[in-house]
Amino acid sequence: MANVGDTLESKSISVTQDLINEYAHICGDYNTLHVDVEGMKDHPLFGGTIAHGTINVEPVLQALCAIQKTTWPLEGTMINLQFRAPVKPGDTIASKLTVKDTKSEGGKTVLVCDLAIANDKGTDCVKGNAEIPLP
Amino acid sequence: MTQLEELFKKDLVTNFGPDKMLPDLKFAEMEPGWDCGGGTYTITKEEVEKFAKLMGDSNTGEVNIPIGMIYIFGLRICWDRKVFIDQAVRAGDRITFFKPAKIGDTITTKLSIADKKEVQKEKDGKVRVNKFLFINMNATNQDGDKITDVQMSFLLPRTMQ
Numbered sequence: 001m002a003n004v005g006d007t008l009e010s011k012s013i014s015v016t017q018d019l020i021n022e023y024a025h026i027c028g029d030y031n032t033l034h035v036d037v038e039g040m041k042d043h044p045l046f047g048g049t050i051a052h053g054t055i056n057v058e059p060v061l062q063a064l065c066a067i068q069k070t071t072w073p074l075e076g077t078m079i080n081l082q083f084r085a086p087v088k089p090g091d092t093i094a095s096k097l098t099v100k101d102t103k104s105e106g107g108k109t110v111l112v113c114d115l116a117i118a119n120d121k122g123t124d125c126v127k128g129n130a131e132i133p134l135p
Numbered sequence: 136m137t138q139l140e141e142l143f144k145k146d147l148v149t150n151f152g153p154d155k156m157l158p159d160l161k162f163a164e165m166e167p168g169w170d171c172g173g174g175t176y177t178i179t180k181e182e183v184e185k186f187a188k189l190m191g192d193s194n195t196g197e198v199n200i201p202i203g204m205i206y207i208f209g210l211r212i213c214w215d216r217k218v219f220i221d222q223a224v225r226a227g228d229r230i231t232f233f234k235p236a237k238i239g240d241t242i243t244t245k246l247s248i249a250d251k252k253e254v255q256k257e258k259d260g261k262v263r264v265n266k267f268l269f270i271n272m273n274a275t276n277q278d279g280d281k282i283t284d285v286q287m288s289f290l291l292p293r294t295m296q
Binding site: 032063077081083 | 173190194197201206207213214223225227229232
């Protein structure tokens with residue numbers, strides 16, 4: 001049982017342009033932001049390609065399952081995300097979930113958490129919150 | 136075509152929806168409830184194993200599929216239905232999870248406009264108006280059970296009128 005202030009299990013992935021390209025192939029999202037390596041070099045905001053937002057979220061999706069010891073988030077699990085900074089090829093990103101409150105719903109304990117996905121330079125690329133029912 | 140492209144080839148997904156696509160609309164015409172269309176697909180074991188390997192996910196689908204797969208199929212439908220406007224930047228997501236998805240399930244994903252907002256931002260003495268669009272992406276299985284509800288928000292490109 002986690003307590004307020006506890007940090008929950010984390011998952012991480014290393015993002016490369018190859019991974020972004022393969023992801024684009026399978027989801028069909030060829031937005032130039034993700035795959036146009038040459039064209040994005042001069043982009044005023046990013047200065048290079050950035051990962052699909054859904055790649056950024058992958059560590060927290062895997063972490064939810066690890067925390068709940070399941071292969072699919074329990075019914076009622078909710079995450080709310082804001083993308084704050086781009087994830088770029090070369091970044092390793094990891095989930096950070098910190099318990100800020102607990103509540104009881106339907107006879108289950110629900111962890112109310114602050115959520116972040118940070119890169120290896122210490123930047124929180126994604127911030128948000130999560131409600132995680134425990135089994 | 137790479138092995139993964141072949142595996143996830145487009146004919147695995149059946150798309151449906153109005154002829155008019157989102158980028159055909161002006162911002163003023165983007166009204167909540169507007170039907171962006173959607174698609175259906177059946178999840179195979181081969182796809183799940185390939186996806187798990189790509190993402191380093193230890194879940195290879197023996198019980199439930201990796202959650203990210205719902206996202207990835209949804210993304211492909213979004214792209215096919217032109218919900219992703221080129222140069223639009225993803226601002227955030229709100230995801231609620233319901234029933235798990237399994238290998239062999241046929242998933243239907245529907246997309247619609249949830250909301251839009253114009254936000255004024257002042258920087259260096261200049262006032263800019265940022266335009267945001269919110270899209271609902273709802274996935275259900277062959278029995279009509281909810282799988283996930285996702286609400287995606289996008290910062291639209293400045294060229295969007």
